[in-house]
Amino acid sequence: APGALEVHWELDSTSSELLRRGAAAPDLGFVLAETQSAGRGRRGRGWLSPPGLNLYLSCLKRFEQGFAALSGLSLAVGVTVLRALERLGIAGAGLKWPNDVLAGEGKLAGVLVELSGEYQGPCAAVIGIGLNLRLTPALRAQAGQPAGDLAGLAGGAPPDRNRAAAALVAALVEGLRQFEREGFAPFRDEYRRHDLLHGRPLRLSGALGEFDGTGAGVDARGALQVRLADGSLRAIDSADVTVRRA
Ligand code: BTN
Numbered sequence: 001a002p003g004a005l006e007v008h009w010e011l012d013s014t015s016s017e018l019l020r021r022g023a024a025a026p027d028l029g030f031v032l033a034e035t036q037s038a039g040r041g042r043r044g045r046g047w048l049s050p051p052g053l054n055l056y057l058s059c060l061k062r063f064e065q066g067f068a069a070l071s072g073l074s075l076a077v078g079v080t081v082l083r084a085l086e087r088l089g090i091a092g093a094g095l096k097w098p099n100d101v102l103a104g105e106g107k108l109a110g111v112l113v114e115l116s117g118e119y120q121g122p123c124a125a126v127i128g129i130g131l132n133l134r135l136t137p138a139l140r141a142q143a144g145q146p147a148g149d150l151a152g153l154a155g156g157a158p159p160d161r162n163r164a165a166a167a168l169v170a171a172l173v174e175g176l177r178q179f180e181r182e183g184f185a186p187f188r189d190e191y192r193r194h195d196l197l198h199g200r201p202l203r204l205s206g207a208l209g210e211f212d213g214t215g216a217g218v219d220a221r222g223a224l225q226v227r228l229a230d231g232s233l234r235a236i237d238s239a240d241v242t243v244r245r246a
Helices: 014-024 073-087 137-142 150-154 161-182 185-193
Strands: 005-011 028-036 055-063 094-096 100-103 106-117 123-131 201-206 209-218 224-227 233-236 240-243
Touching (some): 005 014, 014 055, 014 106, 014 123, 028 161, 073 094, 073 100, 073 106, 073 185, 100 150, 106 150, 123 161, 185 209
Antiparallel strands (some): 028 055, 055 123, 201 209, 201 240, 209 224, 224 233
């Protein structure tokens, strides 16, 4: 069944809502909340979700191929957010691997992709996007990391929230169909053009321990390529990445 867009005043988390529905959710469905009481970020972090200013959107998309075929999906979603901003006439945002959307140093949007189902059979991806239209000084202070908003990027008033939501939904409908047919390949050039880590000195930490290198693009699966001090290239599937200060 084709999907619909549901709008709620408050949910714990738009992504948790879709994960709970699981099999009962349509093949492609969207849930938007004005505010979230327990917004979730990547790596167990929270996502501040006060009402009135920003967008909290999740989408459930089913895939027949199984999640073995979904590498690069979360990067493709980052590219899709950039496409939506471009349609709103907002240029200048970049990508920090895997899928943070930044305006300068500040995080403009976060993407959380959660998979359920089978490795080589039917599965579903719940894709959550938090997009900052306008931040208050208090929110910036609470964010725990440099934050940015569309008002700052557009140099004044942010776009209308309904228009921004519609642009995101339209870009996702198209982008997810494209990903389903062709995988990450048609997104990779756009990713490269907006890759803020390219050529930058990086510190990586995670299950692999902590090490330094230089950003060297993303591979065909969406892994981050890092040039090590000995000149070799290492492909990273999962890590926390920060840009080192000189
Ligand atoms: C990140 O840590 O960068 C990802 C943040 C994702 C936040 C969005 S807001 C809509 C959806 N619902 C959630 O609870 N999280 C995602």
